[in-house]
Amino acid sequence: MITAERKPMEEIVECARNFSRVLLVGCNECVTVCAAGGRKEVGLLASALRMHFMKEGKNLEIIETTLERQCDPEYIDELADSVGQVDAVLSMACGCGVQEIARRYKDKHVFPMVNTKFMGASERQGVWAERCQGCGDCVLGITGGICPIARCSKRILNGPCGGSTGGKCEISPDVDCAWQLIWDRMKSLGQEDRYEEVMGARDWRTSRDGGPRRIIREDMAL
Amino acid sequence: MKTQSVLEKVLKSGNLAVTSECGPPRGTSAAAVREKAELLRGYCDGINVTDNQTAMVRMSSLAACILIRQMGLHSILQMTTRDKNRLALQSDILGAYAHEIDTVLCLSGDHPKFGDHPMASNVYDLDSVQLIQTVKQMRDDGKFQGGADIADPPKMFIGAAANPFADPFELRVARLAKKVNAGVDFIQTQCIYNVDKFEQWMEAVVKRGLHKEVYIMAGITPMKTAGMAHYMKKRVPGMDVPDEVVDRMASVPKEEMAEEGIKICIETIERLKKVEGVAGFHIMAIEWEEKVPEIVKRAGLYPRPEV
Amino acid sequence: MEKSNNTFEPVVVAFCCHYCAYTAADMAGSQRIAYPANVKIVRVPCSGKVDAIHLMKALEKGADGVYVAGCLEGDCHFNTGNIAASRKVTKVKILLDEIGIGSERIEMFLMSAGMGRRFAEVATEFTEKIRNLGPNPVKAAADKAVG
Structure with a gap:
């Protein structure tokens, strides 16, 4: 699978800072398996971001969704409605997913929320290692x-x-x-x-x- | 003779060859290079010039080789495949040969992690075995690695390193054989402190007859202090320093440590002279080049033969 | 932050395992050992069932402190649920530090079903700790914005 790790929160916060409505999109494939950008991680990050900005007295509205696959145009199309309602897209998929969103929605900012790491295998629960x-x-x-x-x-x-x-x-x-x-x-x-x-x-x-x-x-x- | 290399001539003559080493400065001083090389004049048959050793940026190996060659000395171009792809490696070989540098040492090099640019990309377009193949093809077939003809091919005497002390030990002779298959002419080994283990390796090399296909030069590095012995044992990858060597260095007063280091080094050379298959010595006196003449003399390797 | 704000009554959410802490809370009640009313108990079938998102949501929705109470080491009814819970708490602590909420607002405690007194102590001590920390900064900012 393609492995990834969530970016440092500071960097994520800076991406989101200038927007009031964002779409946070996870992916059900590799990044779900390596617990970096699946539905669960979308929920956690959304909650963390909301709290961070609430603390600063700012209301960040986040639409949360997770696609079956972010590297496939037919699934990216499903986002059309929600993308229309937001200022920017925050993608929790690997670099492929981020780029597919950028390709499909040309006038919308898209930011990566994870650092894509390598093609690897799970050595044991919670440990992934590069293989290819x-x-x-x-x-x-x-x-x-x-x-x-x-x-x-x-x-x-x-x-x-x-x-x-x-x-x-x-x-x-x-x-x-x-x-x-x-x-x-x-x-x-x-x-x-x-x-x-x-x-x-x-x-x-x-x-x-x-x-x-x-x-x-x-x-x-x- | 495959080449005009003085080192090849000495080795071929059956004399024990001597090479030494010179690390270029971390700066631009040509005088620093010349000063180090001058210390070695008359005491060795070739001077290795290291290529960003331990992955620290230094004056380029090729540039320093040229400076030394211009002094009428014979420099040996060390090349690691860490920093350059096959285009750069081959063009350096052409340039070196144009400056009458006719001996090269093919290495993979230390990983950038060990140096002062751990953030650098490591190239490894080729590995050391493939670099041997490449230089051989340039020399013998007059062709670049990509297949095109070379106008006036470089006639390089091709060297490589061998580390009898790395793991797995059972592969160490096989890996040498691989370098021989690739076309290597001479080998300089990792510094030898564990002589027993080296002899064991050499015995296996001789058993396979590899010593008849490649000249093997035993690597020697004098220790300056007990601290250096300890450091090499603990910190340098692929180095085998037995406890008794560390203890022996530590057993003498500080002001006598340097002499003890030289003594160990000369005893090692004397012992290795008797080992079948040892064709010479590669004396690497790291930042201690001024001691090389003394070691060469005391080890009975002086004067160097006229070839 | 005003530490001696007399009007501040913290809201504490405690995720309590059915097999230990929840029963311990019952026992505290039946033995008439008092513990602060600030602690709102959520019964879970095992502390391991508590997910990071539950802890986050509790804080996001206005809790000032959250803790998970599971069985003593080696006593989990499902073998290792309490260990898993403790790892999740550690993970959320890091996240809370990253977003400036502070890791000390959540905690993991271990106890057995018979430890009514221990349950009350934990509830009291944690509530006092949160009282000293002051209101959850998320809620405080929201209140300010409204008021």
Whole structure:
């Protein structure tokens, strides 16, 4: 999923300060699962904002809603009525959702309420960790199912580097050395002999380096 | 001979080679570079110039290499893949060779987190193994990594680092093999304090015959103080300093610590000379370059052979 | 803020677990142990059922202080509801500090069903603490705007 964290309250307050009516929009997908921008978080943030401004003697009117998906035009359309009633939209979705609102409602301010973090998995309740960088040319099949691009701090494809210590990365004892994990997996799969195959320089065009990416599926077109 | 590199000639001649290191200043003084390099004249076959070592901004490795080369000394261009993408790396190699710098060391580099710009983006377009491949392709095939022909290809003698002390230990020989597969010519190892462990690694290297495919130079760094020994043990990633080394440094009075550090260093060299597969020494006297001549002399590595 | 405002009677909302604090409140009553009338009790099936939004809404709607009372450690009828509640209280405390309301306006307490006296003490002490803090700044500002 795409993970996110609520922005610091100070920053949020500054976004909302100049408006008297805002629409606070959550998203039912990833940000709900990582408890950053779902229905619950919309309720909490709305309450916190109202209290903050009431305290200053200002009445901020907040329309609260949560869409099934903020990254899909058909759901964004549902907001048309409420967007018409407000001065600005505060989005609790990931960056994709914020941009979809901006694209659809061209004359309305939209502000992100969360910082979109990474594509990750839930390691345990309340802990999410980065797993994928969306490089566009997956190597997991030859790295034992562990991604060196997302999980090695230097995205080294022929690791581990000289900083790997006790299974941990040189940048922090809290970070696993991806290449230790890869090597452990290779061993348990009986693929030790494959380790010495050099992985050549990558073509990063499939990644962000090739410019903004699109997927076009003619078979899906209406 | 693959190149005109003096280091290659010395290694090929069968003599124990000696390289040393010079960290460029955190400023613009060419005099500072020359002063350090001058201390090393006649005592080594090549001078490594570090590339923003420990991820701290310093004068560029290439610029300092050129200054040193202009003194008639042989500089070794260290390149980390942390700060530059493949365009910048390759263009630096062309520039270096144009200035008669013919030896390069390919590194991945310390993570920016350790330096004075922890907020910097880290590039890692290539890793150290891929940089070796790239330089080799430039030299042997006369082609850029992207495939285009190079006019007057750079004939670089290609080095890389190896850390026998990092984890997992069982991979440390395999990773060296990977660098050999990629086309590396010589290796400079991480500073050796745990000689037993180094010998264990070297034994495995020899067993696979890798020492016949690549020259391995043992890394040596003299300790100045017990505090430095302690710091290196605790704080430097991938460094293995056994307790007995720290204790030995701490066992002598403060004014004798420097001499004790030099002694340890010379004893280590003497012991390593007997280890099969050791082709030379890389003496990194960090901010202590003036001690290199003494170490080289006392370790019986002086004078340097004429090649 | 005027701490010695004699006319200020704080409104305190207490979310009380059915299996402990709520019963303890009953016991206090039957034993005739007095506790302030300021405390409005909301019975919940487990302290873990209290969500952050309930605490926020109570304050937003004018409570001056809010607390959650759950079972003693290890005694939760649903195993870990009290621990979950305490984490939520901590989270809301941080949020309240961020918006300038102050984390001391909410609290988590643990007690057993038999602790009638403890219930009364908690109710009294918390009410006094809120009395000293003065009115919820949200409500105070709203009153000022109206009056």
